Amino acid sequence: MGSFLPQNLYEMSNTDKAQLLENLQSQYTAIQSQNLHLDMTRGKPSPEQLDLSLPLLTILDEKHYKSENHTDCRNYGILDGIPEMKKLFGEILDISPHNIFVGGNSSLNLMYDVLVQAMLYGVPGSITPWKNEKEISFLCPVPGYDRHFAILEHLGIKMIPIRLTDEGPDMESVISLVESNPSIKGIFCVPKYSNPTGVTYSDAVVRAFATMKPAAPDFRVFWDNAYVVHDIDFPGDNVLNIFTEAEKHHCTDRFYIFSSTSKISFAGGGVACVATGEKNLEALKKHYSIQTIGYDKLNQLRHALFFKNGEGVLTHMKKHADILRPKKDAVIQTLQEQFSNLGILQWTKPRGGYFVSIETLPGCASEVVKLAHDAGVKLTPAGSTYPYKNDPKDTNIRIAFSYPSVNEIHKAMEIVSLCIAIASLKSMLARA
């Protein structure tokens, strides 16, 4: 595949640009007639990745259904997780099992539950339930994860976008807002291989979260460690342990740290957890003891027996990495071949996680997504990575590379590149 755009793009006359555009548009029409169906929308594991965990399905049998403390996992009992699953998450997160609550299959559901509890009852330190406050806000590093934003919007919590830098959220803005405005009740963070940029927070950023002095007595950081062991290139990025930092500054209750095995074992058939300080944990257990009889301990036991310990998880994740690496490389390679030094596109080069994020020329992202869609390549809707689906400059597109095959990715990225080229040319001509 050759480049769609020449290296001297910015020196071309408008007539030449228009000619080039026409040429690209006829290539586009040819592709449209191929009736392709390629999907790069979803951060979901491929079947090959899921196959890695197939032994989970048969690890329990008529002799193996009791936890190490002799609890019959087939029956009622134990609200906060069997000991071996707490230990396993403890090793994954490097946090004491005592601070861990093991929930159902969805960390998103845990985040939702914690937020609902805060709305209805407040959290330790709250003066009143959040629902009774006149207005409350959350800071949202952008671009970010649409499902976080959807929960906040659904609960009527105002979202304030914060620029995500290469080192994490712009902490100057975060600190200035959090320390001055008591209506700011929290922030959503994905500290490692952030969705969608792949940015990993620097040590300074992590430390700042533990040392800041929030104006709200019940300010909370929702630390979504979704990609904690999801390295693709080795060594992977390293994130400072936020819980250790919080312990140093006696503010462990400022943090809810979420994780799950959804992209380690089975997506949707995994186990989720939240780690937090003693007071939060006590409140959490009180609420959950009303809300549910308890979670599926059999699935916890499956995971504990299959992975054995944190080391077992890391070994397993190397196999995921081997599957994901050529896919991620295919995305980045295409972008490099097509757009290096042209000045019309930026893209991230994460060492792990599930996404590559691109920045188009202003106003081009939704046009690219539409063009790609009409040529048979589904992309995450433009705007999704911003609160209220509002990407003010219309530049960000999330590329999910995990599910399609390498061949499909090559094909899809060629088409996406063509769409970027067309949208960029149109934009340049319109502004000329």
Added chain:
Amino acid sequence: MGSFLPQNLYEMSNTDKAQLLENLQSQYTAIQSQNLHLDMTRGKPSPEQLDLSLPLLTILDEKHYKSENHTDCRNYGILDGIPEMKKLFGEILDISPHNIFVGGNSSLNLMYDVLVQAMLYGVPGSITPWKNEKEISFLCPVPGYDRHFAILEHLGIKMIPIRLTDEGPDMESVISLVESNPSIKGIFCVPKYSNPTGVTYSDAVVRAFATMKPAAPDFRVFWDNAYVVHDIDFPGDNVLNIFTEAEKHHCTDRFYIFSSTSKISFAGGGVACVATGEKNLEALKKHYSIQTIGYDKLNQLRHALFFKNGEGVLTHMKKHADILRPKKDAVIQTLQEQFSNLGILQWTKPRGGYFVSIETLPGCASEVVKLAHDAGVKLTPAGSTYPYKNDPKDTNIRIAFSYPSVNEIHKAMEIVSLCIAIASLKSMLARA
């Protein structure tokens, strides 16, 4: 074992009663020295019952993880349940699969979620979210299930006790309150083998729920069909299909019908569902699409493959019945031998479910529970079966017979009977 109390109890002189009491108390002291540990508190299946479902643990393997519509159950996708699990619940409840939402492992959690959704957003027909109403109430047939009451209390919903008759809730009171008072937003019902009485609702009671004209436009019936296929004696009780009645009167959205396989397969490792009208279902799915990525479809598939269909569930439940029958009979037999025709105790004789409920002389229930506890037999705390744990006459005790062995039940019920005899005699002497 002989009777603790003579048939001429009511004709005995106080001196003779005091003598008898002294005699029973020394028997009690002798039992105390045995250091027994018997537990009749929990409505949880016994290991033998759980063994019936052991094949569930190995029914999925490296070749079996796709649903009938080719969905890979190991991956994300499908919010409301795989088709075969909807069908299975449809056959269990005799409701169209189209009206069924399959959730996680806990029907209690579904009830909590639906109530939280009502609090935060209202339900279809609500003028305002329930949290914004000045005061809202639920009717609570008593004695009832403590976990229902705990959720209502936690959410600050006022509970109004309604007498449970042998045919179901006292519908004259229910209708009069619901039709006149718009602040009454709902009622919790266990229509078959009600917890703890074992009462099954009559056809007239079921019909009345479909024909009543609630004052509140968003009145809801939480129909907890926890024991829908949990017959012990055959034929079991038959409950009129509330959904069919609701369809006749165009009020399917008045009902949320809950069920789960917790006491069919594995308690805590089962699958739960809610069936309801179109508008509720649409609202429910909207909320859940924000709250979670989806539930564990692998466990749904396990259940669908193991039970195959409603008939398979019924065949399976006959095996449960064979295990439970001698236990239930042991409880009732002891009570009959000890207290027939004495006029100091009433007990229920349910044909299914998980409990026998007893009514002591006024003011004796908590004394019996305390005496039993101190003699090594744990019973559900007195008062638990009433809102706010307040049994106004202090008469109701819930006996859970499923978990202990028949021998343990005989032993435990002998001790409980002794405690009833002692508490009753004391009460009679105090009032003499």
